[in-house]
Amino acid sequence: GENVEQHPSTLSVQEGDSAVIKCTYSDSASNYFPWYKQELGKRPQLIIDIRSNVGEKKDQRIAVTLNKTAKHFSLHITETQPEDSAVYFCAASLSSGYALNFGKGTSLLVTP
Amino acid sequence: EAQVTQNPRYLITVTGKKLTVTCSQNMNHEYMSWYRQDPGLGLRQIYYSMNVEVTDKGDVPEGYKVSRKEKRNFPLILESPSPNQTSLYFCASSSLGDEQYFGPGTRLTVT
Numbered sequence: 001g002e003n004v005e006q007h008p009s010t011l012s013v014q015e016g017d018s019a020v021i022k023c024t025y026s027d028s029a030s031n032y033f034p035w036y037k038q039e040l041g042k043r044p045q046l047i048i049d050i051r052s053n054v055g056e057k058k059d060q061r062i063a064v065t066l067n068k069t070a071k072h073f074s075l076h077i078t079e080t081q082p083e084d085s086a087v088y089f090c091a092a093s094l095s096s097g098y099a100l101n102f103g104k105g106t107s108l109l110v111t112p
Numbered sequence: 113e114a115q116v117t118q119n120p121r122y123l124i125t126v127t128g129k130k131l132t133v134t135c136s137q138n139m140n141h142e143y144m145s146w147y148r149q150d151p152g153l154g155l156r157q158i159y160y161s162m163n164v165e166v167t168d169k170g171d172v173p174e175g176y177k178v179s180r181k182e183k184r185n186f187p188l189i190l191e192s193p194s195p196n197q198t199s200l201y202f203c204a205s206s207s208l209g210d211e212q213y214f215g216p217g218t219r220l221t222v223t
Contacts, residue, residue, distance in 0.1 A: 001171070006154075034211065043202060043214040044155070089154060097143055097206040099170065104154035 002027040004092050006103025013080055014111055021106045023090035024072040030092040033066060033073045034100070038087045047088075048075070049096070080110045114139045116215035118203050124221045125193055133188045133218050135203030141213075143206045144186040145170070146178065148199040149217075155202065161186055193222045 003026040013019050025033075034049035050057045050064045050073065057064050061080075066073040077084055087107050091100040116137045125131055137144065145160040147170075157170030161180040175197055177189040186205075190197060203215040 009152075043216050045214070046211045049211065095208065097208040097210045097212065099145065099157060099160055100155075100212060101157075101171075102147075102155040104152060 002030060002092055002101040004090060004101050004103040006090050006106060008106060009104065010107045010109070012109045012111065015080060015082060017080055019075075019077045019080055019084070019108055019110075021075045021088055021090070021108075022072060023074070023092075023103050024070075025092040025101075026071065027092070027094075028068075028071065029094055030101075032093040032096045032098070033064070034091050034093075034096075035064060035075050036089045036091065036102075038089065038105075040086075044089060051096070077108075080108075082110050082112055084108060085110045114213075116203055116205050116213050118201075118215040118218050120218060121216060122219050124223065126223055127194055128192050131190050131193060131220075133190075133201060133203075133220070135186045135188065135205075135215060136184050137186075137203075137205040137213070138184065139205065139207070139213070140183065141205035141207050142183070143208060143212075144180065145204045145212070146176070146186070146188045147202045147204065148172065148197075149202060150199050158188070158201075193220075195222050198222050 031052040036044035038044045063076040090103045146158040147155040159178040161167045201218045204212045206212040
């Protein structure tokens, strides 16, 4: 089955800096790559996703890049703010709305 | 309001006492799924369902059962809970081609 590796497991940055989280996946048939943000005590919520026919997608301060050849994708957060502090999960799937295979998460701490 | 609901939100029980965690969605989604979340292990899929009467095992199905008799409901059943099933459980639903929406979570402690 699909195996998703996520790094780093913890990340601490200063407010205003950029943060990058990287994931690799094993199944070349995977076509859908969402990123979820989970605040303490809350449910995971989708923040951005990318499909395999696209190499990069941006939404304000958040961007995701995908390299299908190398089977890795990354989350980039620019101009970080304290409210970005949370656990971020990457996932891979054959299709959106289908079974998601999650990475183990990255705990991001943004210090003022 | 479109949502996924779970009940109960918190549960403390004893080893061997059967329990059911309910999950319901009001978005007419075909796909529903159960995950457990443990520190350092991320979210692992327990069971999923592509539609009514269609269920399949995820990565960690041992000790769990599910049923999908109605499109909106997908209960998770622990017939004989054990302490290693102490975890945070999330139900999720989606339409094929759309994002997955998560319920608020159920924190289960088995003593």
